[in-house]
Amino acid sequence: MPQNQRIIFHIDMNAFFASVEQQANPLLRGKPIGVGGKPGTRSIIAAASYEAKRRGVKTAMSSYEALRLCPELTIVSGDSEAYAETNRRFVAIFKRYTHLVEVFSIDECWLDMTGYAKSYEEAKQLARRIKSDVRRELGEQITCSIGIAPNKLLAKLASDKEKPNGLFLIRPSGVRHLLNQIEPNELLGIGPRIDEHLKRLGIRTTTALAESSLELLQKEFGILGLVYKNAARGIDESPVISIESRAKSIGHSYTLPKDTDDEKILRSTLFTLIQKICRRLRRHDCLTRRLTTWCRYKNFEGSLAMQCTLDGPTWDEISLLEASWPIIRDASKTLPIRALGVSTHDLIHSKSIPLSVFKKSTKRILVTPALDKINNRFGDWTIQPFATLDTRLTRHVSGFKHAQKITPRSQ
């Protein structure tokens, strides 16, 4: 094994959300299930079990379409806390095998196993042990596919080769053969827009991309030109970076059941989203300094996003509502609104800032965690600030996300 040769694992949890649901509820096992919103809410399937996939149900398909293809599909509304908890548990397992674990998403990680495995054969043995640990400790419904390769890009391609519960190795000698078989848009970082752009340039295969002139690619894509060319040649030097996955932004969005310009509905929906965000911020002891307010007009006739910097760091609903409501209100005068969202950025930990910078909203910042405790204990909407009170309307939208859980969790 050459000295500079790396051994990288990419681990992908199979049908992750659906598997977690099936693990939690034995009644769902062996059945086609989809995680997502109910039909009628204009929602889509965020994840499908393998039973559902075999019936043609695909991720990002509308619930309406999914049920048309598979009428016995059980649709479960997701439980993001349960997925996050399962994520923490499998990351902890991976960390027993290497100190370099990069969490790429809720259901994917890279592991740098260089030095921990002396050869590809030994790497395969370790991969099998990881798979059996996951199954034993998280439950038989939770399986993963592991790709092993000399870099992150190829490891990701490898984990996709065998699903579910697969194990696939790409040796350096097999890289070229593999790349010849895949389309450019299968490479990490090349999505539909870039793929289309490449086709306009006459670049239709991965081999053609690998052989394209760097000058041309850099002219068209800037610094990413080199990244695309290297990807097509199987070259990726990026390191596995052990990231403690601390969120850089927290946001929520919601597609309304019907397009509307009704200010009361829009304002109360916006407030519901903001309240969810602020409670997450406070739970993580984070304050935000920047806010993006976003909406999509009816029939996808454009969208609008505006950012602003807040007066000071806050986790307070009213400050965010004051900043975002004028944007949504004005937008609704252009066209009825289909969907709206709010996202907070520039998060900072509350303990890292002196109280004096909180200025006028200090009182609210100090009192809101107490309101959270009451709401957490007795249920949402038990208590809320007077300024946001519009009971009838807030109740109207309060149950829109997680109130649809149709199956009791077994644990």
Next chain:
DNA sequence: TCTGGGGTCCTAGGACCC
């Protein structure tokens, strides 16, 4: 009843300061 919701990163232009 076509077309969700959660994120990350990058670019480019303008304002503003020195």
Next chain:
DNA sequence: TCTGGGGTCCTAGGACCC
């Protein structure tokens, strides 16, 4: 009198990921 230039922050928007 010529209009400079670098650095940073802010904002809008685009592209990607799952």
